[in-house]
Every structure is written in C-alpha cells, then in structure tokens.
Amino acid sequence: MILLIFGAVQLGLIYALMAMGNYISFRILNIPDLTVDGSFALGMAVSVMTAISGHPLLALVFAALAGACAGLVTGFLQTKVGINPILAGVLTMTALYSVNLFIMQGKANQSLFGHNTIFSMLENLGLSKNASRTVVVLVIAVLVAAVLAVFFKTRFGIAIRATGDNEEMVRSSSINANATKCVGFALANACVALSGGLVCQYNQSADTGYGSGMLVVGLASVIIGEAVFRHGGVTRGLYAVLTGAVLYQLIIALALKVELLPAYGLKFVSASIVTIALAMPKIKSIIGDVIKRKKEGV
Amino acid sequence: MAAVLQLKEIYKTFHKGTVNEKRALNGVSLDVEKGDFITIIGSNGAGKSTLFNAICGSFPIDQGKIILDGRDITRLSDYKRAYDIGRLFQDPMKGTAPHMTIEENMALAYCRKTSSTFFAVNKKDSAYFRELLAQLDLGLEDRMKTKIGLLSGGQRQAVSLLMSTISDPKLLLLDEHTAALDPATAKKVLAITVDIVEKTQTATMMITHDIRAALELGNRTIMMDEGKIILDIKGEERANMTVENLLALYSKESKKQLANDRILFSTQK
Numbered sequence: 043m044i045l046l047i048f049g050a051v052q053l054g055l056i057y058a059l060m061a062m063g064n065y066i067s068f069r070i071l072n073i074p075d076l077t078v079d080g081s082f083a084l085g086m087a088v089s090v091m092t093a094i095s096g097h098p099l100l101a102l103v104f105a106a107l108a109g110a111c112a113g114l115v116t117g118f119l120q121t122k123v124g125i126n127p128i129l130a131g132v133l134t135m136t137a138l139y140s141v142n143l144f145i146m147q148g149k150a151n152q153s154l155f156g157h158n159t160i161f162s163m164l165e166n167l168g169l170s171k172n173a174s175r176t177v178v179v180l181v182i183a184v185l186v187a188a189v190l191a192v193f194f195k196t197r198f199g200i201a202i203r204a205t206g207d208n209e210e211m212v213r214s215s216s217i218n219a220n221a222t223k224c225v226g227f228a229l230a231n232a233c234v235a236l237s238g239g240l241v242c243q244y245n246q247s248a249d250t251g252y253g254s255g256m257l258v259v260g261l262a263s264v265i266i267g268e269a270v271f272r273h274g275g276v277t278r279g280l281y282a283v284l285t286g287a288v289l290y291q292l293i294i295a296l297a298l299k300v301e302l303l304p305a306y307g308l309k310f311v312s313a314s315i316v317t318i319a320l321a322m323p324k325i326k327s328i329i330g331d332v333i334k335r336k337k338e339g340v
Numbered sequence: 341m342a343a344v345l346q347l348k349e350i351y352k353t354f355h356k357g358t359v360n361e362k363r364a365l366n367g368v369s370l371d372v373e374k375g376d377f378i379t380i381i382g383s384n385g386a387g388k389s390t391l392f393n394a395i396c397g398s399f400p401i402d403q404g405k406i407i408l409d410g411r412d413i414t415r416l417s418d419y420k421r422a423y424d425i426g427r428l429f430q431d432p433m434k435g436t437a438p439h440m441t442i443e444e445n446m447a448l449a450y451c452r453k454t455s456s457t458f459f460a461v462n463k464k465d466s467a468y469f470r471e472l473l474a475q476l477d478l479g480l481e482d483r484m485k486t487k488i489g490l491l492s493g494g495q496r497q498a499v500s501l502l503m504s505t506i507s508d509p510k511l512l513l514l515d516e517h518t519a520a521l522d523p524a525t526a527k528k529v530l531a532i533t534v535d536i537v538e539k540t541q542t543a544t545m546m547i548t549h550d551i552r553a554a555l556e557l558g559n560r561t562i563m564m565d566e567g568k569i570i571l572d573i574k575g576e577e578r579a580n581m582t583v584e585n586l587l588a589l590y591s592k593e594s595k596k597q598l599a600n601d602r603i604l605f606s607t608q609k
C-alpha cells in the first residue's frame with residue numbers, strides 16, 4: 043500500500059510537469075493546445091534514444107528542447123500562418139507521430155532496460171530505488187514550478203500572461219503578441235516533453251502511442267488543483283496544478299487498487315472530470331434558475 | 341512648426357469588389373502639429389474610428405502615406421507603431437488585462453520606455469505608478485495589487501488613460517473614450533484627460549459626439565463625413581464658431597437630415 047502511494051506520488055510529480063504545460067497554454071495563454079499528445083511522446087522518444095547512447099541527464103535537456111521546438115511550430119502556424127489554434131495543434135501533433143517514429147528508428151517501442159537512467163544514476167550513489175525516484179521527481183517538479191513562477195513575473199513573463207488576457211492591449215503596449223504566444227507555446231511544450239522524457243526513464247521504456255489522451259489528463263490535473271486551491275495568482279496556480287496532478291494520480295491508483303474501474307477506464311474518467319468541470323458554470327446557472335423559480339412560485 | 345503626424349491622401353475601401361464594398365477613407369490628408377489638441381466630430385460611420393485604425397496600423401491602407409515624427413510608418417506593423425502612439429477606446433475593457441493587477445498592467449504599458457529590470461513590478465516603477473494613480477484622485481493608489489477586472493468602467497478607463505500616456509507617446513488617440521461612462525464619471529475622466537494632455541503637451545486627437553465639448557476643448561476641430569475631412573477650423577474661426585453654426589455648416593456640407601443624427605441628439609442633453 044505504501045509502495046502504491048509512493049508510486050502514485052512519484053508519477054503525479056512527473057505528470058505535474060505536463061499539467062503545468064497545459065496550464066500555461068490553457069489558462070495563461072487561454073488557448074487549448076493539442077500539440078501536447080505529440081510533444082509528450084516526442085519527449086519520450088528523444089529521452090530514450092539519448093539515454094540509450096549513455097546520457098540520461100542530457101536526455102532530459104534534449105527532450106525539453108525538442109518539446110519547445112514543437113511548441114514553436116504550433117505557435118508559428120497560429121500566428122504567422124493564421125491557422126485556427128485547435129487545427130494548428132492537431133497538425134503539429136499528427137506530424138510529430140512520424141517524427142517520433144523517425145527518432146525511434148522506426149520502432150513503436152524502445153526499452154531502456156540495462157541502460158543508465160537519471161534514477162539509476164542516483165541509486166548508484168547509494169540511495170534506495172524508491173528514495174532516488176522520489177528525490178529526482180520532487181526536485182525537478184518543484185524546481186520547474188519555481189522557475190516558471192519567477193519567469194511569469196519578469197517583463198516577458200507578464201507580457202505572455204497579458205496576451206492571454208487581452209491581446210489587443212499587449213499590442214498597443216508595443217509588444218509583439220505573436221512572439222509572446224510562440225514563446226508561451228514553446229515553454230508549455232518544453233514542460234510537456236520533459237514530463238514525457240522523465241516518464242520514459244521512470245518506466246524504462248518509450249512508446250510512440252503513450253502520449254494519446256495526455257492533454258485531457260493534464261487538464262484534469264489542472265482542474266483538480268484549482269478546485270483545491272481556488273483561483274489566485276500564477277505562482278499559486280502553478281503549485282495548485284502540481285498538487286492537482288499528484289491528487290489525480292493518487293485517486294487513480296486507489297480506484298485501480300480497489301478495482302473500482304479497469305485500467306482501460308482511465309481515459310474515460312479523465313475525460314469525465316474535465317467535462318463536468320467545464321460544464322459547472324452551466325450546471326450552476328440551471329440550478330440557480332430552478333431555485334429562483336421555486337422561490338418565486340412560493 | 342514640425343508636424344508630429346502627416347497623413348497624405350489616405351484611401352481605404354473595405355470588402356473591395358463585393359456587394360458590401362465600403363469606401364471608409366476617401367482621401368484624407370492632415371497635418372497634426374506639435375502641441376495640437378484636435379477634437380474630431382462626424383456622424384456615425386463617417387470614418388473617424390477607421391482613420392485611427394489606419395494610423396495605428398490595424399489594417400494596411402490602400403493608398404497614401406502616414407508619417408509620424410518624420411518617419412514613414414505606412415508599412416510598419418501595428419505593435420511597432422504603438423511604441424509612439426497611445427490609444428484609448430470607447431470600451432473600458434479594451435485597454436487593460438482584467439486578470440492582472442493594476443500594478444502589472446501599468447508595468448506592461450511602461451515596458452517600452454523604462455530601463456529594463458528583471459522583474460516587471462519593481463520598487464522604483466511602483467513608486468512612480470503610485471504617484472500617477474494618486475493624481476487621479478480615485479483612491480486607486482492604495483489598490484495597486486487589485487485585479488483590474490474588479491474596477492468600475494470609469495476607474496478602468498482612467499487607468500487605461502494613464503497607461504496610454506505613461507511612456508510619453510508622440511501621439512495620443514482618443515476614440516469616444518468617455519462615451520460608455522455615466523455622465524459624472526465621463527466628466528471626471530475628461531477632466532483628467534485635459535489635465536494630462538496639458539501637462540505632457542502630447543499631440544492629441546479626440547473623437548467625440550459631444551459638439552459642445554468639441555468646441556470647448558483643444559485648439560482645433562475637425563469634422564468628418566463619408567471618409568473625408570469636410571471642416572478643419574482653429575484660432576479665431578474656431579473661437580467664433582457656435583454649436584448652432586457648426587450644426588448648420590454640417591447640414592449644408594453634408595446635406596443630411598439633422599433630425600436623424602446623433603450629433604443633434606447629444607447636444608440636447
């Protein structure tokens with residue numbers, strides 16, 4: 043049981059990186075970014091190949107950079123080419139499927155068994171398997187959240203936030219809103235790909251299909267986090283997302299443990315959580331109407 | 341005196357070649373001098389806002405030249421022009437980012453001219469913002485960490501006004517910026533506007549539908565109709581102009597039914 047909770051928290055912290063990426067595009071830029079499914083798998087692909095060649099740490103850096111490039115492409119398609127944001131994301135995601143297969147040399151699966159990972163490196167220093175896993179993911183997740191929190195207070199950072207809030211105002215402040223969008227997407231997908239890169243080293247395998255549905259899992263984490271923390275500034279938002287991702291994995295792990303649902307039901311659950319959360323304003327207004335009518339009737 | 345803004349024969353037609361074809365700017369030429377405070381009047385659809393959009397680069401113009409402070413900006417992108425142009429809209433929601441604080445909004449507007457610091461919100465700039473906000477006399481200087489979306493329309497517009505003048509623009513464009521506010525607030529925001537323009541001596545163009553205000557404020561008045569400037573008065577001619585005469589002139593020049601017009605309506609207040 044303890045092991046189960048540990049595992050869920052570790053996975054939650056890794057997925058928190060992806061959820062932060064979703065938070066950046068969905069909440070800060072205010073544009074849903076469908077690149078995510080592709081860039082998650084991209085992170086895996088880059089990470090697995092670099093780790094196999096013997097550089098597990100560099101693998102994470104490369105994964106993040108590759109993700110940033112994917113984000114830039116989506117941003118470019120939206121801003122310069124003028125493609126609808128949803129479609130731009132789908133196009134990049136679709137193209138990434140081939141790119142990922144290319145990176146993995148045509149194989150849909152790649153195993154990392156027998157190769158060094160960032161986790162095994164720490165184990166070699168004398169830490170237990172569980173401790174090294176926890177330390178690595180905790181340090182990375184908290185560090186990334188902290189760096190992002192600081193970044194969104196810098197000049198360029200607030201320009202990105204303002205772009206999602208009022209693009210017109212950003213332009214009239216003589217700031218290139220196309221650039222802020224592109225950088226925002228790059229940052230978001232760097233987080234997502236880093237998450238993918240870590241998952242692959244954690245599971246010691248990469249799979250080109252692993253990313254599918256990640257967008258919804260990320261959004262579910264964002265929404266759970268916000269439900270717990272309520273809305274606040276960006277810093278609070280980022281830590282809310284981190285918590286939300288961990289909670290989400292805990293809930294899922296427990297649900298699986300007590301056999302509340304089969305493993306293949308997971309995506310259905312995440313989709314339901316997001317749907318219900320997005321439907322909440324509508325549901326509230328309908329309930330409000332009913333109550334009002336009842337009162338007036340009396 | 342050197343012209344801050346020169347417009348040379350500007351033409352703009354929307355939806356060219358379709359049934360919706362609309363010639364919105366029909367050869368507009370204008371020199372805005374340093375220190376000019378121009379009020380602009382004209383009926384709905386006369387092309388006033390379109391003129392501002394053309395100056396700001398919201399769309400490419402079909403023909404003509406736009407020169408700002410000696411520099412040809414006709415082909416410059418909108419955000420680059422914004423470096424030297426401050427702009428305010430009728431809708432108070434347009435000028436500010438609602439989910440960000442007053443301080444952050446001002447910091448963003450101030451970005452282009454202030455010395456670059458790592459954090460957008462910093463002590464030195466905040467002190468300056470506080471000082472500016474205090475001059476508004478709306479008590480906003482004590483609410484700098486409040487999200488702008490929580491302010492009233494008038495308060496938002498007042499802050500937007502500060503934001504559009506904070507980095508010393510060469511040109512300030514005001515598009516009926518008090519029209520959406522209640523009369524008392526509108527008066528206050530207008531007073532603040534005049535105050536700022538006088539203090540900074542920024543060349544200003546202000547669209548208004550209040551003919552009385554158009555003659556009282558500023559030093560020059562322009563009337564537009566069907567994409568053209570049909571009247572441009574200043575000095576003695578303007579001083580001797582009455583609202584009635586202006587309306588008469590308006591009806592003569594544009595041959596329109598005044599009774600249908602918003603201008604008349606707004607002078608009856």
Ligand SMILES: Nc1ncnc2c1ncn2[C@@H]1O[C@H](COP(=O)(O)OP(=O)(O)O)[C@@H](O)[C@H]1O
Binds near residue numbers: 362364385387390391
């Ligand atoms: N972006 C646009 N697309 C199509 N038509 C436009 C556009 N902007 C303005 N127009 C048309 O140009 C004319 C002038 O509009 P406008 O400049 O907004 O008038 P106003 O003097 O009331 O501000 C109107 O007929 C308007 O419908």
Ligand SMILES: [Mg+2]
Binds near residue numbers: 388389390
């Ligand atoms: Mg208008």
